[in-house]
Amino acid sequence: MSKQDLVVALELSLPTVTQNLEYLKRTSLIDSSKKITNTGGRNATAFTYLKKAKMAIGIYITAHHMNGVAVDLSGDVELVIKKQAVFDLNSDSYLRELGELVEKIKEEAGIGEKELLGVGISVPGLISDDGETVIYGRTLNFTGRSKEEICKYIPYPCRLVHDSYAAGYIETWKDPDVRNAFYISLSNSVGGSFIVDHEIYAGDTQKGGEIGHMAVVPENGELCYCGKYGCFDTVCRAGKLDEYTNGNLEEFFHRLGAGDERAAALWDVYLDHLASAIYNIRILFDCKVILGGYVGAYIGDYLEDLYQRVDEKNPFEDKAEDYIFACRYKKEASAAGAAIFFVDEFLSDI
Numbered sequence: 535m536s537k538q539d540l541v542v543a544l545e546l547s548l549p550t551v552t553q554n555l556e557y558l559k560r561t562s563l564i565d566s567s568k569k570i571t572n573t574g575g576r577n578a579t580a581f582t583y584l585k586k587a588k589m590a591i592g593i594y595i596t597a598h599h600m601n602g603v604a605v606d607l608s609g610d611v612e613l614v615i616k617k618q619a620v621f622d623l624n625s626d627s628y629l630r631e632l633g634e635l636v637e638k639i640k641e642e643a644g645i646g647e648k649e650l651l652g653v654g655i656s657v658p659g660l661i662s663d664d665g666e667t668v669i670y671g672r673t674l675n676f677t678g679r680s681k682e683e684i685c686k687y688i689p690y691p692c693r694l695v696h697d698s699y700a701a702g703y704i705e706t707w708k709d710p711d712v713r714n715a716f717y718i719s720l721s722n723s724v725g726g727s728f729i730v731d732h733e734i735y736a737g738d739t740q741k742g743g744e745i746g747h748m749a750v751v752p753e754n755g756e757l758c759y760c761g762k763y764g765c766f767d768t769v770c771r772a773g774k775l776d777e778y779t780n781g782n783l784e785e786f787f788h789r790l791g792a793g794d795e796r797a798a799a800l801w802d803v804y805l806d807h808l809a810s811a812i813y814n815i816r817i818l819f820d821c822k823v824i825l826g827g828y829v830g831a832y833i834g835d836y837l838e839d840l841y842q843r844v845d846e847k848n849p850f851e852d853k854a855e856d857y858i859f860a861c862r863y864k865k866e867a868s869a870a871g872a873a874i875f876f877v878d879e880f881l882s883d884i
């Protein structure tokens with residue numbers, strides 16, 4: 535943008551804009567080496583922000599993996615490194631591996647000491663408001679564990695982030711048009727997050743959006759990992775589909791696409807439950823609904839069917855195709871989202 539464009543867009547005076555541009559140049563956050571070619575008159579200086587001036591790292595730890603990403607100031611994932619590692623916070627070598635993964639990402643993404651904003655650790659569990667403690671971690675049995683323990687070998691600013699919050703947040707962060715949204719993560723367990731006015735709504739006790747434990751099967755429901763019966767998790771976790779294909783979700787969708795009857799029957803039941811949940815969310819919050827997680831990555835081909843099922847329930851005029859979306863981060867949204875909290879912090883400080 536030219537300086538004049540900035541003055542107009544920001545509704546600030548020329549001296550104020552000049553002063554701020556000088557500051558951003560001094561701090562190496564913007565570039566002014568290019569010109570905007572004008573037809574007639576002098577070519578104006580083009581000011582561009584340097585998206586790699588600062589970077590953040592995000593790691594998503596699950597039962598069998600630790601996946602890491604480097605994220606720039608635009609929220610773009612610059613590097614992904616995936617690693618198999620069996621979750622075990624009591625093992626010093628596991629914690630060391632986590633530290634080594636951070637160093638490897640830092641090195642391979644070429645992030646200097648001063649450029650690294652911090653490391654977000656995304657975990658499948660509920661996290662205290664300050665990002666310090668796991669307040670509910672039943673899927674990996676790590677309730678009560680602290681950031682200090684988990685980040686023992688990470689010598690940078692760290693914070694723990696609830697995986698569904700991270701994934702939902704980055705989905706909406708990238709799209710300024712999405713002001714209010716409910717993100718549903720359809721992975722080995724079902725999670726969710728509610729974004730209101732671009733902010734995560736965590737609720738009074740950090741459980742806001744825990745859609746996985748909504749009671750949806752009133753009678754004879756399956757046992758959920760939370761200890762209750764008939765939760766949404768028991769009907770819409772990815773396992774409801776890939777139990778047919780030995781845990782291979784790709785194979786499930788391959789068979790579904792090839793017209794396999796058993797796969798089609800499982801999918802039919804699954805989509806009905808999902809449609810009910812989406813309908814209920816829409817009725818409650820009148821917001822967009824984003825489908826993510828393992829199943830969300832495949833949902834694109836089946837959206838028409840889903841729209842129809844949701845529209846059939848809806849007494850209002852709004853059309854499902856206008857508010858239901860597949861996630862845009864098909865992979866590593868939870869890792870990238872954990873990193874974005876540091877980018878946010880940096881941008882608001884600036």
Ligand SMILES: [Zn+2]
Pocket residue numbers: 746747758759760761762765767
């Ligand atoms: Zn449950």
